[in-house]
């Protein structure tokens with residue numbers, strides 16, 4: 362084709378795109394640059410940058426429209442805008458943007474978290490809700506939680522007796538990971554250690570978080586950049602190690618065969634049994650089973666351990682809240698009691714309020730997991746095109762001054778009393794650390810006893826202090842960048858034994 366025809370064709374396409382963009386009514390947007398759009402405006406901690414942009418450029422409707430490289434993106438930053446979105450447009454935005462990392466690390470996105478909206482996601486999610494994370498199944502893992510919390514207390518006691526300080530992140534991550542791993546695969550000992558090593562590898566975060574070559578470049582040059590920078594190789598290596606690990610566990614489960622009583626099954630047993638039974642129309646291939654198991658472990662570990670780390674930091678920074686919570690625990694658990702009975706957790710109203718307040722201020726997924734629209738939608742009168750990514754800034758929503766009194770203060774009392782009190786299960790849009798609507802987290806019932814049992818045990822058995830020379834002012838450190846938001850600097854505290862007895866290790 363002659364070059365002048367090519368040039369004319371390109372010009373027509375360009376003018377068409379410009380015309381379409383101009384004629385469409387989009388939400389407010391900051392000035393942008395060619396090619397990268399607004400990418401340069403996003404700092405290392407994305408949810409903070411997005412709130413700053415909202416304050417500076419967004420209108421009163423809590424919406425902002427950004428062009429992040431090639432990706433049109435809608436950002437929702439207020440409780441009112443989130444309520445409108447989840448009540449009226451949930452279906453339109455129920456998909457996920459595809460990513461190279463998600464495709465490779467999660468077997469073509471055949472896990473629940475990254476699956477595009479459609480029949481496979483619907484059936485996979487149903488399996489998660491009905492078979493893996495139902496209240497009855499969660500209850501069946503009580504012995505796993507009891508054993509792992511006993512190990513957590515034993516580890517802490519050794520540190521306390523040696524008069525040493527402990528890095529909470531490592532301790533809590535080990536605990537959360539052990540519970541998730543045992544529930545998902547039954548693995549303990551060496552297998553669990555290997556899994557911890559794979560999880561501890563920070564590469565998946567680095568390879569999937571932040572902006573990727575595909576965000577700016579068309580597919581072919583993006584692949585070239587991945588190849589030249591070694592990103593591809595790192596990703597392939599990681600995929601291979603994970604796959605070998607998961608394949609070995611699946612093989613071991615197949616060899617063992619089914620036949621466990623249902624209450625003794627781990628997730629992998631359940632998935633293999635459902636395959637035998639012809640589960641709900643979803644073809645449970647080995648890859649899908651591996652993706653599901655990996656999804657559950659990944660979704661359960663960082664979220665829970667980060668929440669616990671932030672909780673301990675807030676309690677140390679707020680001694681009034683710490684002593685009130687210790688008082689509540691002392692009223693329910695007698696001083697010589699070695700283990701905490703899970704039903705007793707339901708008697709601790711303030712405990713639940715503390716976790717709500719921590720998740721309001723420090724949601725582990727501050728922008729949820731990105732959604733994507735599958736159809737055009739008119740939101741607050743703005744015309745949002747199909748294939749627009751959606752970030753719901755739950756970190757900003759938790760601090761929205763229109764709905765929260767003194768939003769930056771750590772005050773669990775705001776959740777005590779009140780009828781009905783604000784909950785985090787996806788219907789009170791000012792508090793949605795687990796998301797809302799179709800994509801809401803199915804793991805809330807799994808997460809709560811894991812969090813509550815650990816915190817109550819750590820406060821029942823130990824007093825906690827800052828190491829010598831560290832002041833409360835040093836606790837305010839902000840978040841590290843990434844898809845989840847651990848503290849930028851790990852929390853280090855000194856435990857002192859309050860009880861002499863050691864809970865039985867199982």
Ligand code: HEM
Pocket residue numbers: 473474475486489494656657658660661662664665668724725726729730731732794795796797799800801802803804805807808
């Ligand atoms: C403190 C603990 C947790 C928090 C704060 C949390 C938060 C979230 C959030 C924000 C999402 C995304 C919602 C959205 O995109 O709209 C999500 C999705 C998900 N979570 Fe959790 N989560 C936690 C624990 C767990 C646990 C323990 C499990 C499983 C054992 C789990 C499994 C999942 C799955 C499978 C999804 C994907 C749902 C979908 O795409 O439909 N999560 N979680």
